[in-house]
Amino acid sequence: MSDKTISAHVAETGENAFAVNINVSGHLIKGDEPLDAGGGDLGPAPYDLLTAALGECTAMTVRWYANQHQWPLDKVEVRLTHHKEGVQDIFKKEVILHGAGLTEEQRARLIAIAAKCPVHKTITSSPIIETSAG
Template sequence: MSDKTISAHVIETGESNFAVDIAVSGHHIKGDEPLDVEGGNLGPAPYDLLTAALGECTAMTVRWYARQHAWPLDRVEVNLTHHKEGVQDIFTKEVILHGAELTEEQRTRLIAIAGKCPVHKTITSSPTIITSAG
């Protein structure tokens, strides 16, 4: 949950019609499209990664908040879906809080915090994307 600049490099691999290697923050990920859209299914598709990023950020934000308050949260799980209805993107998040000692008030607050993660805010805002030729 940093405000630092993140740089990523994505390059086609030729392993399938859409396969790419993604390098970001010292990590390497393979991306691709599923077979039914003529990809090779060699890695997650772009919306797979976006949906996973929303879940990752949600879990980390809930964990961060619980730690700040020393609340007895044992584990966070997030189940997500993404689909389109016309031009509208619909994401659903189910946040599962494990921790028998959590109060109902703490659970309610953690669920509210789950809707405030930075990726959630980015998706629901109007980010600026600048495209240029290289």
């Protein structure tokens, strides 16, 4: 949840038609398409990573908010799905809050906060993507 500039480099590996190495913020991830899409299933596909990023950001935002208020949140889990209906992308996000000491009001507030994570906001806004030749 930082305002820093993030840089990523993605390059084909040659292992199959779609396999890529992704280097982002010093982390190396392999990406690929599933077998039924012509890839080798060597790593997550682009929408896999986008869905995971939404879940990761949601969990981190809920944790940050609970910590700021010193609420007794033991663990947060996020289960997500993504699919397309025509041209419309549908993300479903279930937030599971573990913490017997949480009040109903705290739980409701944490669920509301879950919809305000930065990745959620980015996906639901109109981001600007500038593409150029290199």
